[in-house]
C-alpha cells in the first residue's frame with residue numbers, strides 16, 4: 066500500500082496558494098500558442114477551464130456529448146453558489162467557509178484544497194457578475210444571499226432557482242468568445258471513449274462522433290477531464306439522464322486512481338419515486354429549507370388516515386405534527402446538512418410515519434413562511450389589521466418571487482398546489498463526492514491528465530454542503546487549473562505537435578473498436594435499461610442511505626454476475642457506424658457495472674461512518690449523538706484511492722493520509 070503525494074505546498078495554510086502561484090513556472094504568451102489542451106466536458110468546470118485557458122492563449126479543443134455546452138448537467142443546478150463575501154455582515158470569512166466545508170464533509174477532505182476553495186470563492190462571484198450573470202439582488206441593488214445546510218451564515222448567491230443555468234450561460238459566453246477567436250475548437254456531440262498515453266503522459270483521446278458514429282483521434286499536450294458526477298450508477302438520481310462515468314473510468318483503467326468512490330450524497334428534498342416507469346428523479350432545491358419546515362404526523366393513526374385519503378396534512382394541528390429536524394437539531398433545525406436530513410427522513414419513514422402510499426415521503430411545508438412574510442409585508446404596506454386572505458396573498462407573493470419556478474415544477478409533476486398543501490419529499494441520489502484522485506494541482510495519477518469539477522474526488526470529503534459544487538467547479542476552472550496546468554506545460558514549450566499516427570493511438574483506437582464490436586454482437590436478450598435498472602436496485606438497496614458488511618459483500622458478487630450477463634446478453638440495436646443512442650447508453654452502463662463493484666468494495670473496506678457513508682456497524686450508541694454516524698479517525702482518516710488491476714475486485718488500495726493542522730477534529734454535531 067503506497068502513500069500518495071498530494072503535493073501540498075509548504076507554509077501556513079492561508080499563504081499556501083499565494084506562495085505556490087509566486088513560485089510556479091510560467092509559459093510565455095508566444096509559447097502558449099504552441100501548446101494544445103483537450104478539455105473533455107463543457108459544464109461549469111470544463112467550460113470555465115476551456116474559456117480561461119483559451120483566453121490565456123493556449124489552443125483548446127473541447128468535447129461534450131450534448132449538442133451544445135449549454136446543455137451540460139450544470140444547467141440543472143437550482144439553489145445557489147457559496148462565497149465568503151460576508152455581504153450580510155454575519156461574521157463570514159474565508160476561514161469560516163473553510164471550517165464549515167471541512168466539518169460538513171465529516172473531516173474527510175484535504176485542508177489545503179478547501180482553504181484555497183474558500184479563498185477564491187469571492188473571485189468567482191466577481192467574475193460571474195462581470196460576465197453579466199443575473200444574481201438575485203436586494204431592494205437596494207446589492208447582491209442577495211440565502212442560507213444553505215450545515216452553516217450558520219448566509220453566503221449563498223443565487224439566481225432564483227436557476228443558478229446553474231445562469232452561471233453556465235456566463236461560462237458559455239466566455240467560451241463562445243474564444244470559439245469566435247479560433248482559440249477553442251468545440252467538438253459537440255462527441256464522446257470521449259478512451260485516453261491515450263505516450264511515454265506515460267496523457268497525450269490525447271479517442272472520441273466518437275455521435276452523429277456519424279466515426280471514431281476520431283485527437284492529440285494534445287495535456288488532457289483535462291471535467292465530465293461530471295456518476296450518480297446515475299444508481300439508475301434513479303437527480304442527475305441528467307446522460308451523466309456518466311465513462312471518461313473517468315477509462316482514465317482509471319489506464320492508470321488514474323479512483324478516490325472514495327463510495328462517497329455519495331443523498332439529497333433530502335426530492336420528489337418521491339412515483340412508480341417503476343420512472344427513469345429520473347426531480348430535486349426540490351435545498352434553498353427551500355430556508356423557508357420550508359419538514360414534518361411528519363406525530364401519531365400513527367393520522368398517518369393511516371392521510372394515506373387512506375381520509376385526512377389532509379392541513380387538517381393536522383401544530384401539536385399533532387412532529388417537526389423532527391427542529392426537535393432533534395435545535396441549533397441548525399431544517400438546515401442541517403443533507404446527509405443528516407436524509408437519514409432523519411429515512412428514520413421517520415422506517416418507523417412508519419411516511420405520508421404517501423409507499424410510506425416513503427415527508428412533508429416540506431411553507432404555511433408558516435407564507436404567514437410570516439404576509440404579516441411582515443402587511444406591516445410594510447401600513448396595513449395593521451390584514452385579513453387572513455390578505456396575509457396569505459402577500460406571503461405567497463414573497464415565496465413565489467423566491468422559489469416560483471420550483472413550485473411550478475412541483476405542481477406540474479405532482480399535480481398539487483404547494484402553496485396550499487405541503488410538498489411531499491424523500492431523499493434521492495444527487496451528487497458524488499468520489500471521483501478521480503487529484504493532487505493539489507488537480508493532476509490525476511496519470512501525468513498530464515487533470516480532472517476538475519464533480520468528476521474529481523473533490524474538496525467535499527464524505528459529504529458536500531449545498532451550493533459548494535458550483536463553487537468548486539468554477540474555482541477549478543477559472544482560478545486553479547489555469548495556474549497549475551501552466552506549471553506542468555512549461556516543460557512542453559519545445560515538444561511540438563503531438564502526432565496521432567503512432568502505435569499508442571493505434572492500440573487505443575483498436576481497444577475502443579473491439580469493445581464496440583463486443584457490445585454490438587452480444588446475444589440480444591435484454592435491453593440496456595434492464596441492466597441499468599437492476600444495477601440501480603442493487604446499488605440503492607446495499608449502497609444507499611445505509612450500508613452494512615453483509616449487504617455490501619453480496620452487492621460485490623451480484624454486480625460482478627450482472628456484468629458478466631450484460632456482456633453476453635445485452636441487446637444493442639442499430640449499427641456501430643451511425644448515430645446510435647443505444648450503443649452510447651450501453652457503453653456507459655458497461656462502465657457503471659465496473660464502477661458499481663468498486664463502489665461497493667470501497668464502502669465495504671471503509672468500516673466507519675462518515676458523512677453520506679453510513680455504516681450500520683459504526684453508529685454512536687449513546688448520549689446526545691445516539692444514532693448519528695460514528696467516524697473512526699484512528700483507522701480511516703485517509704482518502705482511499707484505488708488502482709485498477711484488471712477487475713474491480715482486484716483494485717489496489719492506496720492511501721492519502723489526511724492531516725488536520727488548522728482545524729480540530731471533533732464529533733460532527735449540529736444539535
Ligand SMILES: Cc1cc2nc3c(=O)[nH]c(=O)nc-3n(C[C@H](O)[C@H](O)[C@H](O)COP(=O)(O)OP(=O)(O)OC[C@H]3O[C@@H](n4cnc5c(N)ncnc54)[C@H](O)[C@@H]3O)c2cc1C
Pocket residue numbers: 105106107108109110111128129130131134137138139140141142143144145146147228229255256257258291292293294303304305308309311312348495496517518519520531532533534535536538
Ligand atoms: C438537480 C441538481 C441541482 C443542483 N443544484 C446545485 C446548486 O444549487 N448548487 C451547487 O453548488 N450544486 C448543485 N448541484 C450540483 C452541481 O450542479 C454539479 O455538481 C455541477 O454542475 C457539475 O458540474 P461539472 O462541470 O463538474 O459537470 P457537468 O455539468 O455534469 O458537465 C459534464 C460535462 O462533461 C461532458 N461529458 C461527460 N462525459 C463525457 C464523455 N465521455 N465525452 C465527452 N463529454 C463528456 C458532458 O457533455 C458535459 O459537458 C445540483 C445537482 C443537481 C443534480
